[in-house]
Amino acid sequence: MRKALLAALVSCTLAGAWLTPMRAAAQVTISISCSALGIEARLCREGAEAWAQRTGNQVRLVSTPNSGTERLALYQQLLAARSPDIDVFQVDVVWPGILASHLLDLSGKIDVSGHFEEVVRNNTVDGKLVAIPWFVSAGLLYYRRDLLEQHGAEVPETWQQLTETAGRVMQAERAAGNDRMWGHVFQGRAYEGLTVNGIEWLASHNAGRIVEPDGSVSVDNPRAVQALTLARSWIERITPLGVLNYAEEESRGVFQSGNAVFMRNWPYAWPLLNAEDSPVRGKVGVAVLPRGAVQGGVHAAGLGGEQLAVSRYTAHPEQAVDLVRYLTSREEQKRRAIAGAFTPSIVALYEDEEVLAPNPFFRDLVPTLRSAVARPSGVTGARYNRVSAEFAAAVHAVLSGQSEPAEALDRLERQLTRIGRAGRW
Template structure:
């Protein structure tokens, strides 16, 4: 018999857990670490007993299956799941608030890959012993995203690369035999499709454009797909470039030219998924996790057997570049039972558990072997395309003050998309804000 699920929902009001702007910027409440190459051993992790795993919502139930398995085998080291809100920004706020009061409530943290550097620099997570994890079998980009100053702070859990979902039936009706490789090709395809009877009432494209972390992702992706970068290799902001202008202009023109639905300015991942799944858009930029919903056989998907998957389109003559997404698991320095936490992470992120979760979840594993396994590819035929996306993916800025950085990006990109500023002015203001943050 399966152990009774240990599962706790924490519904936290924004006002009750509001924290200061300085705290959100990642500058307060922790001592910024200057250590490089810190080596730790597994023996340093002491304490066994119950722990809490704090995570985004487990919509598929795949994570809970792993938790149930662990709990059935570790009666004295039970893991309780604490679910945070769907909003990535709210998740991050609550994780930081917990760390700043040095609470032992959160033991194992499920972190967006881009938060790892910020949490490591502020000593809100523990460095991990690299020899305890099979990093040599993981996709290199995922290990890099879990590291800070040459030290591993997170265990790669799953990875994400952006994909372009497209309506195969509508492309076929328009006489188009392959998905677009560029935005120009995508717009031309939409012109042809929307002129057909089958295209009546359908919009061209959906991404994620609400003033949220998802907008930072879509913006950095557009800049990279135009041949640019938000920061250079030395950590200097570079959004005052022709490439950044081309990327943001492409997104703002999509609204001006009605390429996206009128309400797309409020879209996050789920709203875009629903629009595509309900047959309302021809193209959708989203993550692999939506694949399961799109292929549902319960009658909820209007696009079942009518869509394909390709890489995100480039801008101009440049190839499309995905933003690297995904999650890492990390250990709070304030938890008591660190030995249990480390063992749980090793179990939860193992190749065996990653394979087992594929039955329920479209979350992409960090093990390249699984993305190329014929049996897995038969179940997830888009994985070879995803692997190509991951090999070309670029991370969001790996900066200590990530909170303030992403806020600046969101504010100015959103102003351009809503028409409050033209793209040139928005990027000039963004550059000034990012330079100020880099100088601090």
């Protein structure tokens, strides 16, 4: 069993990803999994290498699949086998409840004062702090500032306004010769990213949160139907059919190549869009996501972010905890914010002028982060992965035209009620 898991792991591991300190002989080797999304792998490598040089240890970086669904499945296999082969895991904001039984309690071992309290609470399961916030995130609307100005358009307040503006600017650009221009791109693949997009659409229409804090399933309601009907109308109208296979990087690729007016994505995209070789450098603006054009409609951004956790099966808990302490420190979070626009989990850094210089939109981000819409991982616990998969599949079926919104939501509510045993999650 363990050999099979290691074989799967090796296929996702960066060849030669060993970070050797430049001074004292290594004491122990700590393995850490890092995402390969955007520049995350490089920043993780640099931070881990700095820790290795400071402590005299070695660090082995393990690259994991870009897909959060695939990464979680790999983690679950390794941890179920009690494998000691990864000491420190990078975990999504919705995974602490799923993986908690396999993670060390870090209460009292790492100081979390100054971090967003909401995220610390999210990472506390049954009174145990099982993960430390590394960066917090929320969905944002990126837009081509130059194109909106050129065509006399405003940043949309509602999703309906986005639909109309995206269509008008797209058609004007196509008439001017760019037949590859689209109005809006987002994460439409049937995976965790679509769950977040879908929750943003529903919450912005005051349509609930799929599963409410009391455990009741609320996804089948008229406003949810309205939200998904609008999103479905985008496909092949203002959004390419290929969006049904887009994750974060595919969306960014289209937008950064200059072929989309709007994009929903995370803050990590900002420095990449403004890199020296980016075709849209200096042409991009950032805004809150639109609200639903209904009574009670709000600007709703999905809460995201990553944490670092220590496996219960590590052979070197002291060193693994120290690596997490270093990587989640104020100094390291500041470096990552400046170099990669990773929004810190330490609130005070949003007032640091060195952080704000390359990331001016950080100034207004704290209220958005504090009010971001969490996925129902807390109430659904270990069943969250099934809930998310069912929701993403239902939304994808609607977007692809395989199912009508009302049908899909009725079927989804019945499935989720069975999964949750009528609210007894």
